[in-house]
Amino acid sequence: MGNASSMLTQYDIEEVQEHCNDLFTQQEIVSLYKRFCQLDRNAKGFISADEFLSVPEFSLNPLSQRLLKMVDGLNFKDFVAFLSAFSNKASIQQKIELIFKVYDINSNGKVSFNDMLSVFRDLSGSFLSEKQREQVLSGVLEEAGYTIESCLFLDDFIKVIGNSGVKMEVDVHVD
Template sequence: MQEVSQASLARLYQRFRALDKNKKGYLCRVDLQQIGALAVNPLGDRIIDSFFPEGSHIVDFPGFARVLAHFRPVEEEDTRVRDAKEPEPLNSRMNKLRFAFQLYDLDRDGKISWDEMLQVLRLMVGVQVTEEQLESITDRTVQEADEDGDGAVSFLEFVKSLEKMNIEQKMSIRILK
């Protein structure tokens, strides 16, 4: 497993405490909205939602660190062979893809429906594209990824459609800066 240095963990804890303006020992949605990288990300609200397990409105430091671990850049020089018994690092390609898939799969049914894809694309392109163009892009995106013809994108289809993308580096947020 990729080790996080004590210094990095200490800096992350300092960042957590800086976001916790009222020294509550936990963060809420408003606290997380202060993170610049999330504020400018079109999926920022969905990423913020991922900090809060169902029904929860607060996140403690371990939960904060666990979610952010998905966004930790992958060290390219880390070529060690991982023990099969070791859990896969949260910032591995597959875990980054699982996390990204959940940002699209709002109803958590294991598939990205046409409507869910449209919602995400609408967030990502904003007002530069007409609704008709957006629906056309959604049609094409779902069609290209949907190999079994069920009109939705499964996790495996999602993974396959992104196989050429450098997700390890593109899905990184430098939280400590």
């Protein structure tokens, strides 16, 4: 499985399936492998940031620069593990853990008001003023029992986001 041009064996498929907690079927893993090989243009066995940016849906995402830090250099097994948070079978907890990593800008295990504001700025663009962003975000925090001075750890972040009806799903087209 180290070389992207090699074929997956049944053992490889089962190993990847186990690595992603059975969130993808074996057929979906084979389809993801084909897509991985297409992205891995030089057959290095991993996908670079530039290769990820070749995916239009990814490059157009307002959070693509944040996501690039998480996906640059992923091998196939880790590529599938990353995508597993987007599976319709993934739990809300798994989805929120990925969102937390996006918000945790400096990877210190906590999210500050400024971290959240920065992500909110990326997501809202010029549609909201800075003052409106701050008001919305402080209102959301206040409703959850936090202030703008609070730093949220993962458990806190789950409390704030957990009841928001998070939707993060991608369809894996099986050939």
